[in-house]
Amino acid sequence: MTVLLAAAVCTKAGKAIVSRQFVEMTRTRIEGLLAAFPKLMNTGKQHTFVETDSVRYVYQPLEKLYMVLITTKNSNILEDLETLRLFSRVIPEYCRVLEESEISEHCFDLIFAFDEIVALGYRENVNLAQIRTFTEMDSHEEKVFRAVRETQEREAKAEMRRKAKELQQARRDVQTHCGLFIYSN
Secondary structure: OOOEEEEEEEEOOOOEEEEEEOOOOOHHHHHHHHHHHHHHOOOOOOOOEEEOOOEEEEEEEEOOEEEEEEEEOOOOHHHHHHHHHHHHHHHHHHOOOOOHHHHHHOHHHHHHHHHHHEEOOEEOOOOHHHHHHHHHHHHHHHHHHHHHHHHHHHHHHHHHHHHHHHHHHHHHHHHHHHHHHHHHO
8 A cells, every 4th residue: 555654854964954754653763764764775876765674765855854754665756756755856946045943944734735745644636736725725814813803803893992982981071060060059
């Protein structure tokens, strides 16, 4: 069964900056797999994948970082490479520069985009434009929610001002009424 276990952007030393697991996996397991990744690579080889007894790492260098997919060993390497290319193209869509700080700053945007590419370990049939559209749709819903909330807040403030004016007027009326009452005695 072909399954994509995880996708991560990590440093050359194997430290995860952003990691998304698509199947049930503990944090220590993914950190261990990513920490082992740099030790498995041979710098002289042109391959973009490395295998262990249990998993396959499919990777692409991104300047000082790596985009790494961790798959089952029986996955289709050609599909994995195509998926890797899509993941690698998504990152510049959300990050201006491919540096650790920029990746960390946009980690949630990247995770949402990663979720559009893979669901439950299987690649979705999407392209870069669709991913952008889907993630922006979520943002549109958020904007609508914010607009409704801001309208409610404005209405509440207007109601508070109206009530404050009513109370002020009531105080004036009481003072005027009390003043008339005092003078009439």
